[in-house]
Amino acid sequence: MSEKSPSSIFKGALLTISMRWTDRLIGFVSTLILARLLVPADFGVIAVASLIVGLVDVLLDLGVNVALIQNRHATDAHFNTAWTLRLIQTVVGALIIYIAAPYAAVYFKDPRVTPVLQVMAIGLILVGMENIGVITFQKEMKFSLDFRFTFCKRISGFIVTMLAAWLLRSYWALVIGALAGRSIGVLLSYQMHPMRPRLTLQKQKEIFSISQWMLLQSLGNYLNHNLHSMLVGRRASATVMGGYTLAGEISAMPSTEVLAPLNRVLFPAFVKNKDQPVELKKIFLLAQSVQCLLGIPAGIGIALIAPEAVQVILGEAWLFAIPFLQILALVHVTEAITTSSGYLLISIGKLRDAVVITWMQVLFFVLAITMIFAESSVKQIAWLRVATVFIGLFLSFWRLTRTLNNLSLLDLFRSIFRPLFAVLVMAAVIFSIGNLFVLSAITGLILKIVLGLLIYPSVVMLIWWLSGRPAGAETYILEKVLFILKRTSR
DSSP states (O other): OOOOOHHHHHHHHHHHHHHHHHHHHHHHHHHHHHHHHSOHHHHHHHHHHHHHHHHHHHHTOOOHHHHHHHOTTOOHHHHHHHHHHHHHHHHHHHHHHHHHHHHHHHHTTOTTHHHHHHHHHHHHHHHHHSOGGGHHHHHTTOHHHHHHHHHHHHHHHHHHHHHHHHHHOSTHHHHHHHHHHHHHHHHHHHHHOOOOOOOOOTTHHHHHHHHHHHHHHHHHHHHHHHHHHHHHHHHSOHHHHHHHHHHHHHHHHHHHHHHHHHHHHHHHHHHHTTTOHHHHHHHHHHHHHHHHHHHHHHHHHHHHHHHHHIIIIIOGGGGGGHHHHHHHHHHHHHHHHHHHHHHHHHHTTOHHHHHHHHHHHHHHHHHHHHHTOTTOOHHHHHHHHHHHHHHHHHHHHHHHHHHOTTOOHHHHHHHHHHHHHHHHHHHHHHHHHHHHOOOOHHHHHHHHHHHHHHHHHHHHHHHHHHTTOOSSHHHHHHHHHHHHHHHHHO
């Protein structure tokens, strides 16, 4: 396959982002409807059950997807072995979840967790049954096929969830919808890809050579992202857990839905250019600057409009979740700056460094929560999560500059500075308006959104212009916008 240029890579990334936003619009509508049909405690029950399923899944995760993407010469034997390992993993995981369900209910002090977990175990097996061939959609950068596969699963789950929620008005609607989406995923995977995997362990040694580190990375990532939620689920009621979980999902939505599809494109692109330092640095810095340009204002914007947005969109029952939403939004702002660094370390064979950075964040959180914040409130747990990701940011940048000789801290600072300064100006103006005027929730929400859409891009472009219009995210996005306008005018 020919090497991908930064331009072609980001064309694919922007296509994937636009299609994924269509998918997430459905997810957002789903959240709004469910927030009105169900109560916060319903979300809390599903949230704690999902934590257990995720933990068991990651404990057995062998990272077969990454192993296949990294292997440029993967054969059918590699794919068959990966499918077999994943199927074994999910079946064993489902048995563990079924057996552990009553104990999880005791830990979270909620008996409703037991039957939910036992039914959700079926969904884990369905994941293992999917056709492993669909990984080639990502490996070969077939963006439209990758989107179609993901979108069809999501839309199926959405329709079933909405119908079940309307009829049952119970947390079981979320369980039923998830199972429906995964069942459709299994059928689609075989319809969309001709591969028919079979049981074999022929290439297990080659896959294990990568997967042993991927297992540590996946477990570290899971604990890093979910330890705070586990503590909230243990110390607070199902209602508070539901609000905390929904706040985390909403705060992640703007930045994650830009970063996730971009990273799906970047990872194979980094792998393809890992032996070309100049090209690799060029792709990375462009990725970094685009992610910061889009992710930073998205996260801060959510925090600024949280009071009005929760009242208008979710309703009075969710007002207690506003501070959680504002604090957790800062987590995703930091991750917008950090995310591509981790992918770059993995793609150039520095998986061990990525694992160490992840586990250092986990260690910091555990030590802080046990020695300093042993009796912490839910808000304090959220703030500790913010501190943890900041530590990860500094560790990632330090390790990256030590690994890539042609990359400096000044290069990284340049990719962050303009969006960071512009978002501080935007926040200052919006915060001042909120303190000066007493407005209704809907008026305040509209005003804040309009101000943000006007101030942030204006300040970014002004700083970029005063800096001599350097090549970067602004240049790239401006070129694409002008190209689209020219084609439209024709």
